[in-house]
Every structure is written in C-alpha cells, then in structure tokens.
Amino acid sequence: MLINAKRSTAAAAGAALLLTTAGIGIGAGTAVAAPRATPLATVAELSAQRVEVADQVAAAKYGTGSPIDDPAREAIVIADAEQQATALGIDPAPVAKIFRDQIEANKVVQRALYAEWDADPSLIPTTKPSLATIRVELNTIGAELVQAIAAAETSIHAPSCEGQLTAATVHARHEQSLDALHYAALLRALPSVCAD
Ligand SMILES: O=C(O)C(=O)C[C@]1(C(=O)O)C=C[C@@H](O)C=C1
Numbered sequence: 001m002l003i004n005a006k007r008s009t010a011a012a013a014g015a016a017l018l019l020t021t022a023g024i025g026i027g028a029g030t031a032v033a034a035p036r037a038t039p040l041a042t043v044a045e046l047s048a049q050r051v052e053v054a055d056q057v058a059a060a061k062y063g064t065g066s067p068i069d070d071p072a073r074e075a076i077v078i079a080d081a082e083q084q085a086t087a088l089g090i091d092p093a094p095v096a097k098i099f100r101d102q103i104e105a106n107k108v109v110q111r112a113l114y115a116e117w118d119a120d121p122s123l124i125p126t127t128k129p130s131l132a133t134i135r136v137e138l139n140t141i142g143a144e145l146v147q148a149i150a151a152a153e154t155s156i157h158a159p160s161c162e163g164q165l166t167a168a169t170v171h172a173r174h175e176q177s178l179d180a181l182h183y184a185a186l187l188r189a190l191p192s193v194c195a196d
Helices: 002-022 025-032 039-061 071-087 092-119 131-151 161-175 180-189
Strands: none
Touching (some): 039 092, 039 131, 039 161, 039 180, 071 092, 071 131, 092 131, 161 180
16 A cells, blocks of 8 residues: 555656656646746836826826825825835835835826927827826725835845846836836836835
C-alpha cells in the first residue's frame, strides 16, 4: 500500500514533467499564464486611470464657474486616503503625500484642457458630465490606490523601487495608450511613491 502510494506519486510527478515538457497540462498552465501585475504596476495603472478621469472633471467644470482648484474637496480626498491607510495598518503620512501629487497631476490635465478649449472652442466636449458622479469614480480609484500602496509596501522600501516604478509607469502608458499630456501628468502623480 505504502509502496503503491509512493509509486503513484512518482508516476504523477513523471506525468507532470512530461506534460510540462510537451507544453501542455499543469506545468504548462503555470508557464504560459500571464504574469501577475506587481504591486507597483497596480499603483501606476490606477494613477494612469486617475489622470484619465481628469478629462471628465475638466469637462464637468469648464464654463460653470467652478474653479479647477478646490481646496475643500482636496482636504476630503486626502483625509479619506489617510483614514483608509490607517485602517489598512500603513503610515498615513506618505499616503497623503502621494495623494497630494495625484491631485496636482489631475490639475495638470485640467489646466491643459482648459487652455486647449479656450484656444479652440470647437474642442469643448458637447456633453457635460456630473461632477458628483465623477468624484464617486475618483473615490473608487482612490480607495483602490490606497490598497495598492499597502500591497506595495515591500517594493516601496526596496532599493529597486525607482527602477520598478519607472518600468511600471512606461508599461501603464503603453497599456492605457496615454498621450503626451496624460503621460506627463502620470509622471507628476508618482514622485512620492518610493520611500526616501
Ligand atoms: O474634484 C475635483 O473638483 C477635482 O478637480 C479633482 C481633484 C482631485 O484630483 O481629486 C483635483 C483638483 C481639485 O482641487 C480637487 C480635487
């Protein structure tokens, strides 16, 4: 019985090896699976999403008299991020710093679009989204971003952080087909991610 069990274990291992070599089966499934996003890749992806949503924020505000800079809303965004960081057991101070950059990045896009639309009114979006709805979307991205920062704690403190983050940023640009403006904004969103 014991011998049989050993045999069948050995047989299974041999079969798995053969299947792996043949490019099929369990081993091959692992080999061909898409690589999992690293925690820093998720931080870069969510930051890219956040600067893309800035287009809708600008469209919602343009021509309404609502200023691009809204310090009261910024305070809420940062307080929420700090609270979420604390709940996840990470230091809220660096998270607040990252979110200040995220907000500045959002404003980079908004200001550039305002300038484009001032210069050529035919480019002004014809539909005006609801700012409240877009803020809900920003809240969702923000909560996911705090979770991604928490998951990236080890990478954030690693000497390779800057290199990994650069790779993740370029990857996010490619994946989300960011134009020059949004890529510039993405770069503005990320300088505080790696610990000093
Ligand atoms: O919610 C807005 O009104 C935005 O413009 C977005 C945002 C942000 O990035 O969260 C950016 C600038 C404002 O000062 C406040 C918040």
